[in-house]
Amino acid sequence: MEISGWIYVVVIILGIIIAATLIGCLLTILVIWTRPVLQKLVNAPLVSLSCADIISSSFGAPLLIHAFLHPGWEPPGALCWLQAYATVVLWGVSSCHMACIAVQRYFMVCTSSTLLKSKRVLFSMLSLTWLIPFLSALPIHIVEEVKVNPKLKRCGMGASTNQWGKMLPTVVSFMAPFIVTIISYALILYHVRMSKKRVGAHGSSPQNSAAERQITRMMMILFAVYTVCSMPLIVMVIFSSRVPPEAFTVGQVLMALNGALNPIIYGLMNRNIRQGYKHIRDSMLNSIV
Numbered sequence: 001m002e003i004s005g006w007i008y009v010v011v012i013i014l015g016i017i018i019a020a021t022l023i024g025c026l027l028t029i030l031v032i033w034t035r036p037v038l039q040k041l042v043n044a045p046l047v048s049l050s051c052a053d054i055i056s057s058s059f060g061a062p063l064l065i066h067a068f069l070h071p072g073w074e075p076p077g078a079l080c081w082l083q084a085y086a087t088v089v090l091w092g093v094s095s096c097h098m099a100c101i102a103v104q105r106y107f108m109v110c111t112s113s114t115l116l117k118s119k120r121v122l123f124s125m126l127s128l129t130w131l132i133p134f135l136s137a138l139p140i141h142i143v144e145e146v147k148v149n150p151k152l153k154r155c156g157m158g159a160s161t162n163q164w165g166k167m168l169p170t171v172v173s174f175m176a177p178f179i180v181t182i183i184s185y186a187l188i189l190y191h192v193r194m195s196k197k198r199v200g201a202h203g204s205s206p207q208n209s210a211a212e213r214q215i216t217r218m219m220m221i222l223f224a225v226y227t228v229c230s231m232p233l234i235v236m237v238i239f240s241s242r243v244p245p246e247a248f249t250v251g252q253v254l255m256a257l258n259g260a261l262n263p264i265i266y267g268l269m270n271r272n273i274r275q276g277y278k279h280i281r282d283s284m285l286n287s288i289v
Contacts, residue, residue: 003068003069003071007068007069010068010249010253011065011068011069013253014061014064014065014253014256015065017057017061017253017256017257017259017260018057018058018061018062018256020260021053021054021056021057021256021259021260021263022054022057022058024259024260024262024263024264025050025051025053025054025057025259025262025263026050026054027263027276027277027280028046028047028050028262028263028266028273029047029050029051030276030280031273031276031277031279031280032046032047032273032276033047034276035272035276035279037272038272038273038276041116041117041119041122042104042108042215044122044123044126045097045100045101045104045122045126045129046266048097048126048129048130049094049097049101049262050262050263052090052093052094052097053094053258053259053262054259055086055090056090056094056256056259057256057259057260059083059086060083060086060087060090060154060256061256063075063083063154064153064154064252064256067153067154068153074148075148075155080146080147080148080155081141081146081155083154083155084141084146084154084155084156084157085137085138085141085146087154087155087156088133088137088141088156088157088169088173089133089134089137089173090133091133091173091174091230091234091255092132092133092136092137092169092172092173092174092177093129093130093133094226094230094258095133095173095174095177095178095230096128096129096130096132096133096173096177097129098177098178098181098222098223098226099129099176099177099178099180099181099184100125100126100128100129101181101219101222101223102180102181102184102185102188102219102223103116103125103180103184104116104122104125105184105185105188105215105216105219106184106187106188108212108215108216109188109191109192109212109213109216110187110188110191132172132173133169133172133173136168136169136172136173137168137169137173139168140157140166140168140169141157144157149240150245151240151243151244151245151248152237152240152248152252153248153249153252174234181223185220185223188216192213192216214269215270217269218265218266218269218270221265221269222262222265225258225261225262225265226258228254229254229255229257229258229261230254230255230258232250232251232254233248233251233252233254233255236248236251
């Protein structure tokens with residue numbers, strides 16, 4: 001089967017996205033782990049999310065490129081199952097991370113509770129962001145047969161008629177985290193608005209409150225970018241019978257792009273992370289020269 005020219009463009013774009021994601025996420029992890037000023041609980045979810053982006057870009061995207069370059073190729077049974085399962089799980093992991101970050105921001109900004117200042121509690125939440133998608137997606141992938149979806153160019157459960165089995169990961173790993181995230185940020189915005197009114201009446205805002213709001217702003221932008229990148233493909237999967245293959249290709253490129261954009265958001269919105277990126281860049285240039 002002849003490959004059209006625009007498919008080669010998509011493959012090149014995906015290759016650039018993979019490289020940018022791997023470099024950006026590895027830099028993010030390295031910067032947070034090595035710079036004392038960034039070794040705070042607030043940055044732990046960013047490290048975990050970067051790990052998820054690395055796994056996704058090093059497994060899912062390369063298989064997609066191979067499918068584009070080899071039309072009609074079907075992966076072996078075990079690989080097909082793993083691709084279908086990992087795709088759903090990693091989408092869910094990203095969604096659950098957004099909810100975890102939003103809940104953490106709510107407790108930090110809107111309450112005086114020290115609950116999420118505990119390493120044990122936060123790491124328990126981060127463990128759940130991985131465990132919930134893994135467990136919720138497992139039943140249907142055990143009892144149903146996975147097949148290659150010609151529109152998506154990947155293995156999946158699209159042909160399954162087990163709607164209840166599909167409902168579990170959809171609700172638990174996608175809908176519930178999305179709703180929790182929206183509610184958390186809505187409550188934060190309401191709290192900040194009320195705080196500004198009180199500040200206007202009684203004086204200036206504490207510096208640490210301004211810093212918390214800046215961190216919250218970065219996390220909200222992170223969620224907004226995630227929504228823009230992931231929601232088109234999720235909606236297309238729901239209405240797959242009415243969506244042309246070209247639209248699925250664009251949706252998958254957008255989904256992959258999210259992992260590359262996250263480190264850029266960190267660098268633009270967080271001065272300490274930006275300085276960490278520059279420090280590593282300068283160190284590498286000095287070692288070369």
